[in-house]
Amino acid sequence: MMSMASQKLEGKRILSESRRNPVKSIKSPDGDIIDCIHIAHQPAFDHLLLKNHTIQMAPNYHPEILLDKSKMSNFELQRKHHTRPIAQLWQLNGKCPKGTIPIRRTKKGDFLRARSILRLPTGRLPRFRFPWRPRTAPVKNSATYEYAYAFVQSKEYLGTKATINLWQPQIDDEDQGGSSLSGVGVVGGPSTRELNSIEAGWIVNPERFGDNRTRLYTCWTSDGYRSTGCYNLFCSGFVQTSNEIALGASLSPTSVYNGSQYNISIFIWKDPNQTLWWLQYQNKTIGYWPTSLFKYLVHNASAIIWGGVVSNGKGDGLNSTTQMGSGHFPEEGYQRASYFRNLQILNGSNTLVTPDDMITTVANQPNCYGILLGNNTDWGDYFYYGGPGKNPKCP
Template sequence: MRPNYHPEELFGDGTKKSDFDPYTEDDITKPIIQLWHLNGRCPKGTVPVRRTKQEDINKTSSGNSFVKKRRKSFSQLPLATKLLNPTAHEHSYATVQSNVYYGTQATINVWNPPVQDSNEFSLSQIWILGGPDSNLNTIEAGWIVYPYLFGDYNTRLFIYWTSDDYQSTGCYNLQCSGFVQTNNNVALGGTITPFSTYEGSQFEITILVWKDPKQNLWWLKYGTEIIGYWPTSLFQYLTESASLIEWGGEIINSKLNGQHTTTKMGSGHFAEEGYQGASYFRNLQVVDGSNTLRSPGVITVIAEQPNCYNILLQNNSDWGDYFFYGGPGRNPNCL
């Protein structure tokens, strides 16, 4: 099964271009393998599925709060809500809000941030959202370091979805019914390699999620690979379109011994350090009703704990709308 429609991008003169290649800088290299590729590939007609053990099932049971994600605080937006546990999840992110979005694309800088405790994570992702706070629908994709869920401190590709504000529906990757994988070359939950180094080589992934109006599916593309789709039947408020798009970083702050976590977001360096210092998202775009990738328009940036993790929005002709973000967590100004 393949999508009927693929979003097109506009050149500067307004003409459309297809199969846009975002990797234009000589000093930026894209990851081309996952670690499991070193041991072979999946045969035609099959898809790679990360082995599920009994301990994984126990972790993802409905009674375990560690593997449940939580809604952000939108006190600065009309769609206002509060975290169920405001000390647990912290974000630095960019957002746009409208009545209609049909997807988004962004290029994400890949890192391997240290995580203080096995129950904490550090991730960078896109969010596609719709619905009221009490029944939020989301589609999410990016990279994550989450030792509790995966058993190690590797940087991994992940997806997530929920149709009831993270209460009882949805899951990571293929741990529940929902997302349908059609690709035999990319493993959801697989380790991404290589990753960026401070003042060294930078590595990126590009993620595109878009709605196919004919098939009524939300498709996921990772680099040049179309991975699979979320049926709209999973959702109540993402059946036609989304009303909110977000890009950014998220960590869990367990406040062990009453102190802020040292878990790092992104590269672990503040946004002001810029390229080769801070982590970044670039070429932020949204898919409009004409199946075209466009600039998002007015973007709002929010850092919930700016002394711990911050964000800096910018724009230029090469990277379009982009931002640097992240931070070290606990420091003299973040206790």
């Protein structure tokens, strides 16, 4: 454990590094400050493995998409041309110049709230858990995790793409460490301790961000979250190339129960001509993770995962009212339950295909948070998931 003096020094370093001589700063309507930092001065290059890294501004290769207009359903054609825009609120007040990247400024309040940030680079990072890989090390904080997700693991994978329903789940007011996320992940490694993982999606985390807004997130690890990796750009590793999208910034609007529905698209893939894993959000390339960060994600992933995770800082997850997804059970269906749809995997031929019957679903507390798999012409492979947490049937 760090001494109090070491914690203070580390805190000052983190806060100062979040203000790296911005070219421009933008005040977001939600209270965030977005600093436009020169692309060469971003946190990624503090990593020892990236000291002499040359920035790759765009993929050399973009995977072939299986669908073409002749094969798309009328629903998909309408969706393609009438997609409801999902904005990041800071964009309403300006944009970052070319040659810079937007970084959400870490405030002193953020640092004080996220007390666990100095115990591990990940802090209390909700992470996807693998039932076929039992935990081999004790949890280093009191947080518990509940999850409902789908996965495939029978082949070698080069990426995944999915459409994720966007909601603003409520976090238990009495749980200072509570959070709820929904995302996709590419993973590799023979054990939990050696797990390599790259994830992206949306998250609500009051401890980290100081509010209940739904925000874009990424995270990664090369050792099962024990000592490597973090959210967004909070530590070195992820190389951002986009000057339009800010990791950790809030997303708007979110879906309404029995009302309008909003989605985001996440695509993670490995460029076969580069040693990079690229991240695409809403058809915009954000940046990449160099494979030098990993041991088991150098050539491909061994599993793909999609779903939701809630964390409870009190260590008593089954007594938490933190919601997953919309906060409603999957059986309620469209406009009520949250969903993932158009699940696709990138195969060894660099083609996006549907997983079909390879998908397995897992919910460790189905009476609290459930998952229901389906397939149809319009949505392809999909699932509804989520729940309210504590309820009469939840043990």
